[in-house]
Each structure stands twice: as structure tokens, then as C-alpha cells.
Amino acid sequence: MSKTATTEGTGRRAGFDRADMVATAIALVEKEGPAALTMRRLAAELDVATPTVYWHVGSRDELVTEIIRHQSERLATRPIVGTTPADRVMSAARHVWDSALDNRAITSLAHQTGTTALLEHPLEEALVYELEAAGLTGAAAADALRAILATIGGFLILALRDESAIPEDRRGPALWAASDAPVAPATIHALAAPPDLPHLFESTVRTVVDHHVSNRADPAKEPQCPTSR
Amino acid sequence: MSKTATTEGTGRRAGFDRADMVATAIALVEKEGPAALTMRRLAAELDVATPTVYWHVGSRDELVTEIIRHQSERLATRPIVGTTPADRVMSAARHVWDSALDNRAITSLAHQTGTTALLEHPLEEALVYELEAAGLTGAAAADALRAILATIGGFLILALRDESAIPEDRRGPALWAASDAPVAPATIHALAAPPDLPHLFESTVRTVVDHHVSNRADPAKEPQCPTSR
DNA sequence: CGTCTGACTAGAACACTGTCATAGTGTGGC
DNA sequence: GCCACACTATGACAGTGTTCTAGTCAGACG
Structure with missing residues (x-):
């Protein structure tokens, strides 16, 4: 030093x-x-x-x-890939996820001190840029951004949690193994195993992204999944 | 006392x-x-x-x-409403959200100590029960449960955060107001306002639920929102 | 009745934490 | 040579979780 x-x-x-x-x-x-x-x-x-x-x-x-x-x-620039708008939005979303996993400690620190928004802001800018490129503006873009970020955040609290700091009998899998709920044994068995978070992240965030941005490349589009209101 | x-x-x-x-x-x-x-x-x-x-x-x-x-x-039993499987799953998901908001302090305590799984377990049991009633078992049910819970969790960390404990210039809206990103003014304006979390929760979780459980009450209804893969 | 045991309680302390008031030091500019 | 300022150390305050030690009490047993 x-x-x-x-x-x-x-x-x-x-x-x-x-x-x-x-x-x-x-x-x-x-x-x-x-x-x-x-x-x-x-x-x-x-x-x-x-x-x-x-x-x-x-x-x-x-x-x-x-x-x-x-x-x-530091984590400002990661290249966004993909040809369709939805792919590019998804790529930007993955950057948030990846950079959080690449810097677990500092991301946890930001979470504990409520500065996550500050830490991820450049990545969020890239994300909202792609959302606008996909045709969203104003409240629609804001809603899409927030929905995507919230979903990412939900997976991050699972991925960043230090399981070893939690006693075994307080963890999810153990609770399901000991549960006597009216649930099929196959389901219990699946719940007693640790989850595949990256895969689950991918498919869930993809779903949310698709819900907000139509994923066709040319403008000859009609709404294929009407929003609930 | x-x-x-x-x-x-x-x-x-x-x-x-x-x-x-x-x-x-x-x-x-x-x-x-x-x-x-x-x-x-x-x-x-x-x-x-x-x-x-x-x-x-x-x-x-x-x-x-x-x-x-x-x-x-204490928070074991809330009645699940709805006729279609997706509606009932959504109802169970809303119970997790509602009971967390009704007991903000204790939910935060659980989050800080990594005992969220323990706190919410009965509500999760109800949720997985409805997922099975919707036709999901084994890994499919487990994946659906975890995706839904992660999404709820993401919104909860936003809803339960004590904004007043964070200096104004470190909060999301202020960051967007001061941002010089290449973003439309209307979007910046929308991002500078506080979000409508309950509404966003509803539509996002609904999307994730629909992605996992087909929401047809009777078989005479075609899929209206095909999953991307 | 006395005595003993085990359930329970108080006082004070240990090793930490963030924070600060006080009292210095060294170094550059005059 | 001297002064002012930038910087540093000592030590303390209030707070945290935790534990050691020394009890005090209620009831069971002889």
C-alpha cells in the first residue's frame, strides 16, 4: 500500500x-x-x-x-447485440444482470444502502434507449423500464443472497422438503432442489420484455398481445 | 406493558x-x-x-x-378468488404482495435477515396449490412458482424501501431529471415522477402468470398471447 | 422447619461499530 | 525563521450483540 x-x-x-x-x-x-x-x-x-x-x-x-x-x-459500456428491438432490449436487460453478478460485493453494498438506482443508472439509460428505439416513449417507456428493472431486481436478490449465511433449516428447499402441503411429490422434489436462476431469469425477463415491446423487426405490425386495459 | x-x-x-x-x-x-x-x-x-x-x-x-x-x-389464510386458473394463481400472488404491504415492518425485518422464505411459506403453498390446479407439476410448477415469486420480490423491494431515508439526489427520479441521456423529454418526464407500483405490479405479475399457466377457462378459447418459445 | 436445586434476573464488562473533539505534527510560502 | 494550513493521531462517546459473574427467588425434599 x-x-x-x-x-x-x-x-x-x-x-x-x-x-x-x-x-x-x-x-x-x-x-x-x-x-x-x-x-x-x-x-x-x-x-x-x-x-x-x-x-x-x-x-x-x-x-x-x-x-x-x-x-x-466503470460498468458503463457493454455492447448491445440483437437485431429485433426485443432482442436488443433483452440484451440491455442482461447487462444489468451480468454486471451485478460480476460485482456481487459492490452490488450488495449498493442494495444495502439504497443506492442501487445510482449504481445501475448508466445501464438503465442504455435500456431506456433501446426501449425508445423499439417505439416506446413517455409513460409507456417508463412503465416498461420499471417493470423490467423490478423483475431483474427480484432475481438479483435471490442470486446475490449469501445462502451460506442462512441456517440450512431456514432456506427454501428445506422448507419444502419438510412441508406437508397438498402438493404432488414431483413438485415437492423439484422445489427441494436449488433453482436454475440464470435460465429462469432469461425466460421470465424475456416474457416481460415481450409484453412491452412487440418483437417484430418491420413496422407492419398489429398488437399481438393486448395489454389488460 | x-x-x-x-x-x-x-x-x-x-x-x-x-x-x-x-x-x-x-x-x-x-x-x-x-x-x-x-x-x-x-x-x-x-x-x-x-x-x-x-x-x-x-x-x-x-x-x-x-x-x-x-x-x-398469522397470515396463513386469505381466500383465493377467481374462476379461471390464471385468475386464481393471480389471486394467490396478490396475497403475497398484499400481506407484505400490510406488514411492512416485519417483512422488511425478514428481508434483512434472509428469512423471507420462512415468512411467506404458507402463502407460497397456496400459490403452488393453485399452480397445480392449473395443470402444472414438478419442474414446471417449481419454475412457475419461482418466477412469480421473484417478480413479486422485485416489486416489493421497491415498495418497501423507505425513500425518506435516502437523500433526494440519490433517488431514481432525481437521477433521471438530471440525466443527459439521449432520451425523449416525455420519457424523462415520466421517469422523473414516482411510479404507480400497484398498477405495475398487477400487469407485470399477470404477464408472468399468463406465461406459465394457460388462461383458458374452457377449452373453446384459442391462445391469445402465444409464448415466444 | 431447614436446606438444596433449578429457574430466573441484574450489573458490569468485552469487542465491536460510526463519529468526533482535541491536540498535535509536518511542509510549503513568506 | 516563522506562520498558516493540510493533514494525522489519541482518545473518547454512544450505540450495538453478547457473555461472565453473582446473585435472588420459588418450590421440592428431608
């Missing part, structure tokens, strides 16, 4: 700056999980006393916000 | 049991939110010292589990 002081301009003392705090915090979270992000722990990682971190960064909340903001810029 | 001890007047032996701890804890959480559930706070509520709570209840984790288990039994 201990980057040598730059002493450029007003860089007086053997100097860390705000960016160093954020970078070290990100590394710490990625290496040991969100729970390891403690002000004292971060200070120790930088070989510095606790108030130094506060001097640079203000508070834990500000630090987390900065981490998320910084990470948000 | 302070249920009079079995032997009154002495003041040494308070005469509480495990059930009293759980009941008081539930009342506390419902009145002041999950964050108020502190071992010391609960002890104070019972007019007792902290270790007494531990003697009865083991640990905070055990206490929470007991709370969830107790609450789980």
Missing part, C-alpha cells in the same frame, strides 16, 4: 486523497465483502488512523456513495 | 416466557420499525435487564426467527 506522496500543488503531507480512499475501499469490498467495509478497517488497510479517513471522505455514507458513483462509471 | 408476574409484588421474578418476548418484539417492530428491535430496547420495553432477554430467547437471530415463524402462522 502507501503510495508515495505526489506533493503536487497543495499536496503537502505523505498524502492520500479522496480517490485513494475510494479505490482502497472498493478493493476491500471486492476482496472481503460489504461487511468488511468498516471505517477502522479501511483506515488499517491504508495504514492510517480513523479520523484521517473521515477527513478525506466525510462519513461512511459519503464514502459508499462515492464508491457506487465510481463503480457506476 | 409489564404483564403482572405470576407472583405479584416480589419484583425479582418477572415471570415472562419466550412467547412474551416474541409478542413484545413484534409489537415493537410494528410500532417503530425493524431498526428499533434492539436487545436493550426490547429489554427496556419489558422493564427487564438485557441478559434476561437472552436467557429466554438465546440470541437476536433466534428471536427474529421466532418472530417470523410466529408472524408466518
